[in-house]
Amino acid sequence: MHKNILVAILFCSLFSVFVSAQDTDVKKLSDGVIITLNDKAAALGQTITLKVLSDKIIRVTSAALGAPTLHKSLMVSDNLLSAGTPTWDMTRDAEKITLKTSSMQAVVKLTDGMISFTDAAGKPIVSEQRRDAGTFIADSHSGDSFYKIRQGFEVGETEGFYGLGQHQNGVMNYRGHQVELLQYNTDVAIPFVISTNNYGILWDNYSITKVGDVRTFRPLSGLKLYSKSGEVGWLTATYSDLKDSRNTISRAESDIDYSFLKDLKNFPDSFKLVNGKVRWEGDIESPYSGLHTFLFKYAGYIKIWVDGKLQADRWRQPWNAGAIELQVLLEDKRKYSLVIEWLPDGGESYLSFKWQSPIPQNEKNDFSFLSEAGDQVDYYLVSGKDLDEVIAGYRLLTGKASIVPKWAMGFWQSRERYKTQDEILSTVKTFRDRKIPLDNIVLDWSYWEENQWGSQEFDTERFPSAEQMISDLHDKYNTRLMISVWPKFYEGTDAYNSFAKKGWLYRRNVEDGRKDWIAKGYKSTFYDPFNPEARVGFWNLLNDKLYKKGIDAWWLDATEPDIHSNLSVETRKSIFTPSLGSGARYFNAFPLLNAKGIYEGQRKENPNDRVFILTRSAYGGLQRYATVTWSGDISSRWHDMRDQISAGVNFSMSGLPYWAMDIGGFSVERRFENAKGDDLKEWREMNTRWYQFGAFTPVFRVHGQFPFREIYNIAPEGHPAYSSMLYYNKLRYRLMPYIYSLAGQAYHQHYTIMRGLVMDFPHDDAVRNIDNQFMFGPSLLINPVSEYEARSRKVYLPKGIGWYDLYTGTYFKGGQNINAEAPYERMPLFVKEGSILTFGPELQYTSEKPADPIRLYVYTGRDASFNLYEDEGTNYNYERNAFSNIPISYNEKDKTLTIGQREGSFEGMLRNRTFEIFVVTPRAKRSLSFDSPAKQKLRYSGQKLSVKI
Template identity: 65%
Template sequence: MIRRLFVVSGILCGAILSNLHAQVANVKKNSDGISVSIRDGRESAPQTVRLQVISDKIIRVTSSPDDTFSSRKSLMVVDSINARPSWNYSEGNGFVTLQTPQLRATLSLSSGEVTFVDKSGKTLLKELKRDACAFVPATYSGDAFYQLQQAFLSDPNEAYYGLGQHQNGVMNYKGRQVSLSQYNTEVAIPMVISSKNYGILWDNYSITKVGDVREPQPLSTLKLYSDKGEPGWLTAKYTQTKSSIPEIVRAESVIDYSYLKDMKNFPDSFKLANGKVRWEGSLESPYTGLHYFFLKYAGYAKIWLDGKLVTDRWRQAWNAGTVEIPFHFEKGKKYPLVIDWNPDGGESYLALKWQSPIPENLKNQFAFQSEAGDQIDYYFIGGNNMDDVIAGYRTLTGRAPIMPKWAMGFWQSRERYKTQDEILTTVKTFRDRKIPIDNIVLDWSYWAEDQWGSQEFDKTRFPDAEQMLSDLHKKYNTQLMISVWPKFYEGIDTYKDFASKGWLFTRNIQDGRRDWIGKGYHNTFYDPFNEKARTGFWTLLNNKLYSKGIDAWWLDATEPDIHSNLDVDTRKTIYTPSLGSSVRYFNAFPLQNAKAIYEGQRAANPNSRVFILTRSSYGGQQRYSAATWSGDISSRWHDMKDQIPAGINFSLSGLPYWTMDIGGFSVERRYERAQGADLDEWRELNTRWFQYGAFTPLFRVHGQFPFREIYNIAPEDHAAYKSMLFYNKLRYRLMPYIYSLAGKTYHDNYTIMRGLAMDFGGDTAVASVADQFMFGPALLVNPITEYKATNRSLYLPDGQGWYDAYTGKFLQGGKRIVAAAPYERMPLYIKAGSIIPTGPEIQYTSEKPADPLTLYIYTGQDGSFELYEDEGVNYNYEKGIYSTIPFAYNERSKTLTIGRRAGSFPNMLKNRTFNVVWVTPKKGVALDFKQSNIKKTVTYSGEQIEVKM
């Protein structure tokens, strides 16, 4: 046997090139599929491969270097999958094949490679051979496992989506690298979905690289030149802006100040708090082609390459961001480089790495590479479209429960309301000003300073929390969500109780780290991998908070962020799950933490819907009624723009409920007491962000000072105030449409925030569109992400017509247009063939029944929509207690059919009034709810009726 040795990510691997022995493969037929043992394969690593038929469209693939498979229980995949579809087995010509009515999986007996083909014979996905890099033995903290790698062959024009939420501004991950590692603003979900309508759910919890899994390189692997042209380094200049200390000039070949541990590498006399750094020189690459630079940054960072400004960013000092910078190099050519960095704080971070062009032999590969696991384990999910694939993901990992109806309304939050009076005064002001609101949020530190983890209100600031909650509910018809961290201060009663039962991670205490509150306190997190600890945590929340009337849970720092800005190796030492090592379960903390609250509340109060908002998430977390927000992003235009593909890809990962801090969380100092031009920009930034946020699954404002209530951003007569109020009220008018989508998300596995490839996959122009999306089936949302922009270029997908929502003007699709975007409006288009049910003006979701309903019918194509209604607050819908009314429009006959109502629920409106508004290519009508636009009013009692145009 001949082997060639090579290195992948620091692992020495051997590719098996030939085998002088005959093939030996043992095939075993099981009740749910087959397993094949390949112990002497010609071109693969020794392995046992198992194919299990889960459904007509889902096949599980497991490959182990051992003779047996792990029986370790999956945390992502539910154990209630009982259906065993029919399937056929055949063998011949060195292959075995499993076939279902929708899918065929063929396994090579010589290499173990699996190929997936749809029922029409089209190849969907093909594995590449598992060589010695597929299974590399490793250990951590006494836990033995394999480092794993699996590559697939990708079509040249294939696009990949999903993989959670990332801040790189990328929509299509073909040819890119995605790191699945939980971090504030980064959410790891190991589910990828292809433009060819299949998905891969990678059942693994360790840090995983996906796509182009080559390791990013330090700058020193390029040829560097100083500012004077000397080869071998860049010139670094360290300047103190408020000091007489002379400028420090030194040679540097690596820029990597990524973590707390790297702070010691700065010059001894250099202080970040009042410092600036400038790197100058040139770069030369040994390759021609598209290179990517990966910048990690905090503070202000600007980079010029070849005299062009290629990035201009800011992030708060304590929470570094990331950005990818593409740049085309010609081999052997020198390109000037300048990096300006203002750390803007006493603890700040900057690192710059790069990646060479993808080699020809890797251009059409797409791989998963995980740090730890017992075996390669993934689910292939086929489908007729992307909704089908996401339905398969939820078949495996659980349905997404319907959120309480009030959660679809507007949420007001800030960092933070410090007293009971601030909470009540804010809600009263909303009601007095008639600004619709359903939920107010109480952020961290409602406890006494030294009592984090007690879950006790500080009586000096919240003297009667139960009365506050009663007033919110009964007087103001508003819910309260409260921030709950999995964190405990050493020495408080709850800490002692949890510690005595072994429910805490204790290394952070042993290491003596303090947090950032007051004098700093020793602290740690509880262990949600321990079933008894999960029960104990819920019992604490129930006794201290839920029993007082809390409505919903904000689970912060669930990465877990036990201590910010620690390097990954140190994070692993202080995060010690009881199920196994931190390397094995690095990404799974948020999943288990959400499970604690969901199962606890459903057991304590089975008739009240759980609602959870969490800063991090993992595969399957949607089944715990958990939404995710995009973390502590900055109040900057670039961060706003990055949230668009972040939210779309999160939704394409199979988790339907996502939101963000409208306006951004962290604020530059120039905005804190803004005047003049800074105040103008602050107001416009919040206005544009608010416009976008009104069309995300959950509509939520949050951030640091300045205060984020719209009346604190601008006065009533200002365009900013008027615009935000307009979109707030529009959101509530659209509530019948939005809540129907929530119902469809549970009953039909729908996705509310939709990448254009979901609905217009046949239009290749939409594959990488990162700044437009569909909100449900009807609304094309086009946020404005540039300061002072009054128009924007956007693409109207091909195959249908489009209506301007504000004027009703009709345009054909399949072209790029420049759309008007005055300060108060964001471009919004409605697809021909849409039926949009709208309700009366309301101040909160339960204020009045949605009657009369006004149906906007956008003609030009056939269309349909199903109105979904239930009680809005309980789980009776799981028992079939809800109603649906189908609407269908036929373009040829110009007829709207309101179908027979199905189902019922207590206090349902049995007799309804429907107003009909016709919108046609020749006669546009604005979505403005004017009575003069109503052309027909009909009464409806549950039986089918027809309405002619």
């Protein structure tokens, strides 16, 4: 019997090799290999292509037999493709093909096409899961045929996953979660994920994509439901009228899904959202044991109790739904009480509840991509020795991150909205009179006449002399102007008629007769940036109407594209009809092409001044178009403030270094609009805490609806809120030599400014899930306070290194949680041991005076280094090597500070300067002070200097 088994095994092995030999076609190319697997029982018929793009980057595609293979990417830059092929080799045996570079290997099994990646020594990086019949599922949309595409990966048991754009669920580490890449106001889709195993995957697909745990979320009815009185099969829903207690409706409901405009008709006929309240009550029972995920999409006020415990208490503006992701531990066949209390708080409001069962044991190490539309599996595996190197690989693929103009790193003032040029000028004058630092003021939407959206022309009654206004901002107040330009056009305007005649508009929204929310409502639509001619036409419009007047920067709003809010996703796909293909195929790519047209247009018009763009949505590669992305129309709530931490850090870890948010939140509860008493007290404290956080993000920008967001409109001078906001504004400007050096590194070394703790402390497992702390550059640990009336907060100090309190110089050992003091006017800030911080003089705007003297704070205990980067600040000469670096280092053993020889030069460079030295040690703490004199000063003229400190 045993002999027969051995013979059978031997026969199967020989047959497998025979099948491989007979049914596998291998072609070696100059830059890779093409492997064709015929459709046998052991393998999905497919054509697999591996392209070696660098010693650390391999592109993988897998197409169904007979389907197209490589196509031109919108994300990946042509620069890499013209850089030449790195050195690599290929070996083959009966079972596999191995591609080797100096840094990594890709091993392809010839029986099924599965690919495993290792480092050069054979240490595993990540492996594909076997492709099968679920990899390619034929589908179509609007005459465009494609496949639904799925690719899974087998990952390590402890890996953490980050990036994937910006999402509002308060999650830092996406392991065990589902991330939906779907452009939406406040959510940004970037199809690049990085792993603590030091690799990244750039998924080259533009359709709606699920990443991670890609199982479909289930409706409420997937749970066993019990009504308030115990009947099986539903929850009890009670609809009340807050103004008429007699008007109450009770009914059985098994699903809660009021997600879009089309779903509002499903409410009871007599129920009015504007004055309504709904309460769902009963019990739920799951057939599974383990960690369940409850996903709520909500607008208005919502409270959720599970088993008598309050799980969430949120508010979101009615017209812009947010998300709550709760992870709840349930036991199978056990009842848990569920209460959901919802106040819609408006005439249009949305709520849905879906859930996901615990991840099955055999899927816990799965990490997948599932896209709605594509021709093939198509991804780039990027490896590196650390996460900075992985992100550098992403930028090698998709383009360098432009250095934003230096003024953009200063403070921006904005509100929704300045309605006249007098409001703009008087606001800036007030900043200058009060000595509040400022570099940029922002003009939001509706500076045009009411019925002229898309004209890009100022309403001359409210802006009688826009050119003079801009000139005064520049010459009189040393302030820049950013202006809002939507890709939106009202029907009947001259621009609309011109674009429509040339076929540059998406017409469906107009044909459907939808109107927006302005006054009586106007029909409108967006232009098509996928059409190269339309991109040029849109830039020409902006150039003729705005740029030639002196506009400094562009605010690109609604670039999801949000043609009409709260339509279903399927309706959005039908309205959005890009010229390259269907809305399903290119759903997420609009912001990339829109920014491309403006960036390329302005650089052609004016090759000298740096382009600068603020955009509400983004996609892979957008960093090459001089953009910063902000987190959309978030609400003015403490929970939204906290969610911005993980949102901003994950966005930055997606490879795009410039991120911002509406400091203070955009949408405001009615209790804050004309706040008094306790509400005013909370409003001031929330803005103060948000402002403290915002001072340590890549772009420092205040914006929001009424009440007005200027410091002096939030609180009077002398109030703790005013004092704190002014302190952090000034501190930001003092840190400009440090901050602008980080911007230089983002271009020259592919650096990430706003950093997840896993980037700098990869061997500290405790940091992997921390979602409310981050590093700002290499030295500063930022710990926002996001709870009302908190005067301390838990701070984790990563292990393996010591930490200094920035304000007092007090030293702490790493690897511990501390209860850090957080008085009203201060946020806990810590400096990593072995750091050099560079502080410049007090400024009212970034170009007011040279960065001299520079106060060097040296935080001893370890060797330290910092590279002081400078360039001309507003032009592109840095691309032609017009910049300087001054290397600064400290040797702990010798107690020696060295300011190295300056490298490079540029026009206007400060050739002689002074460095003032301040030493902080564990035993001799030193408070941060800009008034105390330095005991040591160094006169520097570009030559190497060393001094004992």
